[in-house]
Amino acid sequence: MSDLENFRRETRAWLEANCPPEMRRPMTSESDTYWGGRNAKFSSEPQRVWFERMRDKGWTVPDWPKEYGGGGLAPAEHKVLREEMAAMGARSPLSSFGIWMLGPALLKYGNEAQKKEHLPKIAAGLIRWCQGYSEPNAGSDLASLQTRADSDGDDYIINGQKIWTSYANYADWIFCLVRTDPTAKKHDGISFILFDMASKGVSTKPILLISGYSPFCETFFDNVRVPKSHVVGQVNRGWDVAKYLLQHERAMISGTGERGIGRPLGQVAADSVGSDDSGRLDDAMLRSQVAAFDIDEAAFAAVAERAIDLAKAGQSHPAFSSAMKYYGTELNKRRHEILMSAGGIDALEWESERSRGGARPRAWLRTKANSIEGGTSEVMLGIVAKRILDLPGA
Amino acid sequence: MALVLTEEQSMLRDSARGLISDKAPVSHLRSLRDSKDETGFSRDLWKAFAEMGFSGLLVPENFGGSGLGYVEAGVVMEEIGRTLMPSPFLSTAVLAASALARGGNEAQKSAHLPDIADGSLLAALAIDEGAKHRPLQTNLQAVRAGNGFKLNGAKALVVDGHTADLLIVAGRTGGAAGERNGLTLFLVDPKAKGVAIERTVMVDAHNAARIEFSNVEVNADGVLGEVDQGGALLEGVLNIGRGAVASEMVGLSEEVFGRTVTYLKERKQFGKLIGEFQALQHRAAQLYIDIEITRAAVLKALQTLDLDFDHAGAAVSVAKARAGTTATLAVQEGVQMHGGMGMTDQFDIGFFMKRARVCQELFGDSNYHADQLARMKSY
Structure with missing residues (x-):
């Protein structure tokens, strides 16, 4: 038996023995996601047990080096772990922008002190991070950001405003793009800096969205003092870090949605629409929409798998995450349009217990942001046209 | 893997x-x-x-x-x-x-x-009878006669049927049209008495035939697999064909797309390369993404056929359906973006469009396979 087959057998046995049955069911609400952080609370005992067992094995970040709190798994082992977790429907033990976005950027651009300081706390779910990128006048044109960091001895003094800062009101620290050289060209005067959200001068204000939820905030910086040692990478070269991190963010957003977990979409639709005498979804047009969706979804799962394997083989294009982000988010929007159509008038309730507080329409509305956040679909297509297809003048 | x-x-x-x-x-x-x-x-x-x-x-x-x-x-x-x-x-x-x-x-x-x-x-597989691919609707009658069978019926879109030295024919030995039971595959000599082959000149300039069988006698040892139980064998062979044609469509799509992108970088209008126009850039990017996704789905289907043949049906239907829609889009965008040049016979793009149309129909089009997937998922 090969080492990898051995690893698969051991992994499966360990997951069987350690993943509580409650943690193998599809998530149904926000509180099913554990985000960690200074003020974190577990929503259930199984959630705590599952998180702690995975943390102790380093499997909140299976592929990070062991010295930084990771599991030290090789890419092939990491794939096996993902497959085995997916096969039993195991939930992710820890959701974290630290894991998905900052971690990879620190591993590539951080100095040793920064890695030692921050990565283990991310892996252990001790610090919850948020992302300070967009500003009121810097959305798709992110590099035109205006938040300033003025030099003052060993510190910077930061002033400005960020927007669409996900969960800023719950976050402990922020990774933030600031302008350190206002005289340079717009991509050249930006630095990537880390600071504590408890610093004097930081305030947040949640934004109420069409879903009725407030996952995003406006974040204000009023003379916030941050040591210069908190800059990641070179001063004024923050755009490199920002772009690298965006690739990971896009890969993360492209995976939005509950691919292949739970009951097939067509059966969920049949629950509300009904079935005809031969047992088929009793709305031929909706059935064909679902089938077309399922074809594209299965194909997208294949390309996601292939993207990882290509990266492992050193054959991937760095801009391909933009292609994935575009397609994955448009697909997720389609899924929720189908769910709304299938639910009919039952999917229109906003507040009842019967509708779990309007979970379906709120989730549907939430997905509309998928093709905006982390770079709009139009920006993604522009990147593909320019960087992959090499089309002129893009 | x-x-x-x-x-x-x-x-x-x-x-x-x-x-x-x-x-x-x-x-x-x-x-x-x-x-x-x-x-x-x-x-x-x-x-x-x-x-x-x-x-x-x-x-x-x-x-x-x-x-x-x-x-x-x-x-x-x-x-x-x-x-x-x-x-x-x-x-x-x-x-x-x-x-x-x-x-x-x-x-x-x-x-x-x-x-x-x-x-x-050279050999050819004779399956389809109606305008659309419906293997379970096979109605070519194969009736027991003496030591073997007598075949009566007609087949269409028999790829390379005009040059075949050996025909593999799906016939009905039992059951009714629409049923899986009662299908049998036969090895038939195209020169046997009662076999009439008409080469059909196709839109794509590839090769196919219509074949009629009138009281064609086939020996018992001409039965491929088991009598009445050929449905599973046939479905397996068709899945292989679907994976293969899906691969052909990936190559076809990528070639048309490559030629189209090259043209976008050469052709000037309004004093600009037309590839500078965002309306075309975004469509080109979408098509690129479509092709990459389809390529992954097709490779997945072929790997599944190699590793887990009996459970490859869903992956194969996904691949054939995707390949069909992707190739259709690729050739349409190819002609459109080449403008009037794309409409001329002198230019190659039209050949790709014609072949894509035939590949769509071979062994079930995108609609057929979407419906198959829905049935596999019970809705």
Whole structure:
């Protein structure tokens, strides 16, 4: 038996023995996601047990080096772990922008002190991070950001405003793009800096969205003092870090949605629409929409798998995450349009217990942001046209 | 298994590409069409294919082949798709070789597989009867007579049926149209009494035939697999064909797309390269993404056929459906973005459009396979 087959057998046995049955069911609400952080609370005992067992094995970040709190798994082992977790429907033990976005950027651009300081706390779910990128006048044109960091001895003094800062009101620290050289060209005067959200001068204000939820905030910086040692990478070269991190963010957003977990979409639709005498979804047009969706979804799962394997083989294009982000988010929007159509008038309730507080329409509305956040679909297509297809003048 | 080609598979691709792009560029198809060639493909080239081992790619080693897998067959089909090379590869090396290898008894395998491997035997699979691919609706009657069967009925879209030395025919020995039970596959000599073959000149200048069977006698040893139980064998062979045609469509789509992107970088209007216009850039980017996703889905299907054949149906339907819609989009965008040039016969793009239309219909179009997937998922 090969080492990898051995690893698969051991992994499966360990997951069987350690993943509580409650943690193998599809998530149904926000509180099913554990985000960690200074003020974190577990929503259930199984959630705590599952998180702690995975943390102790380093499997909140299976592929990070062991010295930084990771599991030290090789890419092939990491794939096996993902497959085995997916096969039993195991939930992710820890959701974290630290894991998905900052971690990879620190591993590539951080100095040793920064890695030692921050990565283990991310892996252990001790610090919850948020992302300070967009500003009121810097959305798709992110590099035109205006938040300033003025030099003052060993510190910077930061002033400005960020927007669409996900969960800023719950976050402990922020990774933030600031302008350190206002005289340079717009991509050249930006630095990537880390600071504590408890610093004097930081305030947040949640934004109420069409879903009725407030996952995003406006974040204000009023003379916030941050040591210069908190800059990641070179001063004024923050755009490199920002772009690298965006690739990971896009890969993360492209995976939005509950691919292949739970009951097939067509059966969920049949629950509300009904079935005809031969047992088929009793709305031929909706059935064909679902089938077309399922074809594209299965194909997208294949390309996601292939993207990882290509990266492992050193054959991937760095801009391909933009292609994935575009397609994955448009697909997720389609899924929720189908769910709304299938639910009919039952999917229109906003507040009842019967509708779990309007979970379906709120989730549907939430997905509309998928093709905006982390770079709009139009920006993604522009990147593909320019960087992959090499089309002129893009 | 990683969803990328192995080193050996990449080498196979390179050697297939070398041969095909050298000996059979699109102009090869064009000249066969223009000269109304009676064979419709080059027998010399098929000999070269055999010498390279391609004709015996799926033939087991003990019958003179190389015993490779469906991923490898797909690799060759993709290269065929790039230049639209007409060849018996699909009919003989993929479909017939698979049907014989999977369903044949020792005598049948020894009689035919070595000849397929060395390129001396051409074979064709006769399935479809109506306008659309509905294998379970097979209605060609096969009635027991003496030691064997008597066949009556007609088949359409028999790929390479006009040159076949051996026909593999789906007939009904029991059950009613629409039922899986009662299907049987037969090996039929095209020269047998009562077989009438009409070569059909197709829109894509590839080769197919309509075949009528009137009281055609087939011996009991002409039954491939088991009487009445041929449904599973047939479905398996069709899945292989679907994976192969999906690969051809990936190659075709990528080639059309490559030519189109090149044109966007050359053609000037309004004092600009037309590739500078965002309306075209975004459509080109969408098509690129579509092709990449389809490529992954097709490779997934072929790998699943190799690793878990009996459970490959869903992955195959996903691949064939995706490949059909992607190729349809690729050729339409190809013609549109080439403008008036795309409408001329002198330009190659039209050949790709015509071939894509035929590939859509072969072994079930995108709608057929979307419906199949819905049935597999019980909705």
